[in-house]
Amino acid sequence: MNGSRTGRRVARMLTACGRGLVQALASQFAGVPLLVGSLLSVVFLPLGLGVLTAPLLLKGTRAFADTERRWAREWSGVPIASPYRPLPRTEPGLIGRIELCRELLKDPATWRDLLWLLVNVPVGALLGVLPAALLVNGLGGLLVAPFLVAFTSAHHLYWTLNIPLGALCLAVAVFGAPLFVKAHALFCSVLLSPGRGQLTARVDSLTDSRSQVVDASAAELRRIERDLHDGAQARLVALGMNIGLAEQLIKHDPEAASQLMMEAREHSGQALSDLRDLVRGIHPPVLAERGLDGAVRALALTMPFPVDVRIELPGRPEAPVESAVYFAVAEALTNAAKHSGAGRAWAQLGHEDGRLVAIVGDDGMGGASASPGGGLAGVERRLAAFDGVLVVTSPAGGPTIITMELPCALSSPRT
Template sequence: MVGLAPLPRAPGPPQNGGVTEFLAKTVRRAWTVGVRGLVQAVLSQAACIPLFVVTVVSIALLPVGAGLFLLPAAVLATRALADRQRAWAAEWSGVDVPSPYRPLPPAGSPFRRVAAMLRDPATWRDLLWTLLNVPVGLLLGLLPAALVVYGVEGVAVAPWIGHVATFGWGPFWMLDDWGIVGSVGSIALGALLVVLGAALGEGILKGHALFNRSLLAPTRGALAARVRELTATRADAVDASAAELRRIERDLHDGAQARLVALSMHIGLAEELMKRDPDAARGLLAEARAASGQALTELRDLVRGIHPPVLAERGLDGGVRALALTLPIPVDVRIGLRGRTDAPVESAAYFAVAEMLANVVKHSGARRAWVQIEQDPDRLVLLVGDDGAGGADPAQGGGMRGIERRLAAFDGTMAVTSPPGGPTVVTMELPCASSSPRTSPSSGTG
């Protein structure tokens, strides 16, 4: 006999566990949305208003000099707040707000730093955002919080005190006029407002995130300028790479290759003279051995110029210290690194320091030089200085211009301070990230 499958049960009401879980989830969402909205409302008043005022005052004080010191602090504080808004937009609402800021020159010359900030369109858009976010952030921040708080009041407060005092719950009704019906109604409507606050509040916060993106994200013009900058940087990097390949080819052709050809000729002549004139053959073999040693030395120097073995083995710290020991003048070295950086960044930093130290020895007439390397969470700062004659200018070309192009390929910057009579200080910055922690101290004198 064939058995019949049981008929499926009709869907029933959710079980107690499901209702409890739904309520708990709704309360958590409502609480989260309300708190986030309050945070946005408070920041719109407590942070945006002071930052707008301080920035405007700093700009007004630029002619008297005080703005040179106030404006960078105000701009960086505004950018920090804007970056926090970008992170919240992505985390809370899934809205991506890219950072539009151009790289700033290294701290040193306040004139160059302030000029770079004022030339960056993102600075002025940030200023406009701090002004417009005062009403927008207050409204869009308080609205989800008000729905939740208003609903909680209708559930937990109004029904229980409406009969002992004249109490009106919002614009909907007066509890004194409705009695027990009003109490039940306030609980129902309050619960509905809590649910709406949880559901609509996320959309309201997303609206605030979209408002932030309209002012804090890069504009089309900025993106086009960035594309042009990257195109120029890529072209410089390609040219530098081609020049480096030509240098390697030239060094191989004029150095090791010529010596290897001579080595082959000496060995061939020695083979012919081995029976007729052994003494002459031994002389040729001795010359061939010397040529092979010279060719090996040149090949090692060539490889060291491509990527020094000490850099691969001991990192930037050990590589720079070893480099300083080879110079004919004393070099003070102070290095504070959080860890090893990416190999391309490490190599660029090493060769930048090497080129600057080579310039010190060749052109400055200095009696002493110094190197200082520090690493922030997201950048590497290199300072190379000397007590020489000064007057260094990257615009004249040469090694400094090449290093500037090398750094630009990584979005790095270089600033030179070199008044006549010295001292000369070259400050270079490279974006980076640590890849491994250090296990030994990294500061000292070399």
């Protein structure tokens, strides 16, 4: 029993030593180049020299920081939340690079990452190398020092003192190596976690988006109530009145009763059609039956102009996300049909880096915007409920490109 426990401790120590060395090497050979390159790119941004390199290096810094977050969670059980704001999809070319640089530099997490890179150079090296150094020193004191004491006379006292010192170092390595790795994880959590200001802003954003969603839900319920009252309910009332009159006339005037029954049948068909339209507006049956891919393709066929559809989704999103994206694409295409004067449009859907991306464009006159009270503003509120973003690029003369992104996990594709 003691032997197996000792074996597990030795295994944990050796694992911790290896992980510490990995972190130490990463802090020097990944952290230092990223820090120097990022700072130089930012310094030379006003001259235009850093526009090409800054986004690449700052994204590399984020990837390195995310790797440290994953190590902290998997190796030491220290969870570190990601503090980054979602980055909107930008246009290709120089303008897109400038916009991406601006978004990255506006995020406070970018500057916290750079501060972490700077401090992690000495701290990561010290905490990473220390477990392996204690192990090597301990083994040297217990294995090499006795040999030198026994067979050499030079520095006899020095090597004698190294024996208990080596035993102490080895004991600290065996029991403390995992603690050094955890200490590094805790250090990273201080700088790589969202700051208080970010958390406050996040809470405010969630509160605002929740309020908007509640308002939108209330408005949707009022619309459904109004449609039921003015549509299906009115037709059903007329249906009941016609049937009642037909019952009174069926003995004295069968022909008039027959006419009323025909009208009642028409009212019932119209009421059923109204109810189907209402249900289709809440959650289209084609969306439930064929998924987002089939629903968007079916939607494209109803447009008055040709719509080029390209969809690459390896699985299905969750139902609320699927519904939100479908209605967002529908609103964008409907706006294009009503207001843009476009001759053609396109819709692209894809999934990358844990985000569902939908792009809807047209070759119309441009000038679209997510102005308050407009349809695109409603789309923006709908996506905000899922932590999504909407970006509208619509210069005068066109084309209009509407990009929508939201975090989304896909289910496994059906086999």
